[in-house]
Amino acid sequence: MKIKCPTCKNKTVWKGNPHRPFCSERCKLIDLGKWASEKYRIEGRSEDTVASSSNEKDA
């Protein structure tokens, strides 16, 4: 079964995916970061991954 990652829209697998419905932990954190960006910023980010604000037009 294939699903689409809500964060990056890439296809990923559901089965055996520990980060579902995301494709990776990074996408999961990005999604959480929408409401808790300050908290998760320190969670192992060495670079400014979210090329910010391109992703923030949800209501």
Ligand SMILES: [Zn+2]
């Ligand atoms: Zn993703």
